[in-house]
Amino acid sequence: MSEPTKPETLDRVLDAVLARAADEPVDFDVAAGRTALATALKARAEEPAEVPAAVGAGRRPRRRTRWLAAAAAVAVLTGGALVASTVDLTGVGSNSATAAEELIRAADLASRVVERPLSPGQYRYVRSRYAGITVELGSTKAWSSEQTTEQWIPADRRDEWLIKFSVKAPEWLDGHEGDGTPDGGRFKDGQEFRGKCGKYSYYAEGQQDRCTAGSFSNPTPEFIASLPKDPKELYATLKEEGHTDDSGVLTSARAALQSGQFPAEVRANIFRALALLPGLVVTDKKANLDGKEGVALGIKSYDNFTEIIVDPENGDFIGGRDTVAEDQPDDEGGLEKGTVRQSYAVTSAVVDSLGARP
DSSP, rough: OOSSSSSTHHHHHSOOOOOOOOOOOOOOOOHHHHHHHHHHHHHTSSOOOOOGGGGHHHHHHHHHHHHHHHHHHHHHHHHHOOOOOOOTTTTTOHHHHHHHHHHHHHHHHHHHHOOOOTTOOOOEEEEEEEEEEEEETSSOOOEEEEEEEEEEESSSSEEEEEEEEEEEEEEEEEOOOOSOOOOOOOOOOTOEEETTTOOOTTTTTOOOOOOTOOSSSSSOOHHHSOOOSSSHHHHHHHHHTTTTTTTHHHHHHHHHHHTTTTHHHHHHHHHHTTOOOOOEEHHHHHETTEEEEEEEEEEEEETEEEEEETTTOOEEEEEEEEEEOOEEEEGGTOTTTTTTEEEEEEEEEEEEEEOOOO
């Protein structure tokens, strides 16, 4: 995946996204996340309706702010986020055949890619960019933030890894200001960590290193070799990993593609498996992430479309997002159809030394 040439474009695509640290692997139970969100929303509905003056006089401030806080409480489980940018979902819902065709085409293109092999002493460079808002639970305080992570993964995963963070100074959102400077998050601008097997110093005690725990989000060579070659069997594996209904297939596939570490032939097989997904539709034929334009394909899960975005010209994976599928009532946040909840862009390349960029 090539390096984006217009990184500023993401700022126009996203008004805000929940910033996530890219210290994968982080496995989460999607169903548990939804349950936690539902519980938080129920608790919110039972709270008194007084509105602090700091919210301001904007449209639906009381319900929206409380819903944002509830969603933020379960963001760790669900990877959820809230974004004010929108996409046009007119006509979405009856084009499953088109989605399958797009994926088969992407698979065919990806399978023809001749990748630069990762030789001894070289590194897989993976860049992930997020931007978004953070809401403080139990208050009206909210701020925007932006983060880019760069990670260097050695050909021999037992060797030293490197991860660097670029963090933009957070800013208070209008009408949601607090005292002083907003919390900039766990990581600071320019901060970096090193560790053999990708076990960085901020890992929790007892957390497995990146050589041991193979998964779709942390594909060790052994894990990749264990994946079935038949698309139907791979579909079943993705579904089992997702721990939910068919929508979990796309969740697992997106985690795999987001890692930036699967070879082209496996990415192609993932696309072929996704082509079997019932209900998968083309949600946006000109989705733009981080300066790259592609086709967004998604499946409706509850009130959202979970999406991946692929380049129709070369079968490249650009990124993904979660988009509101239907206008939401006030008591569920009042988010309009097409509102992007979460979005990210990922690129990867092979470099010759630790810390080098393509």
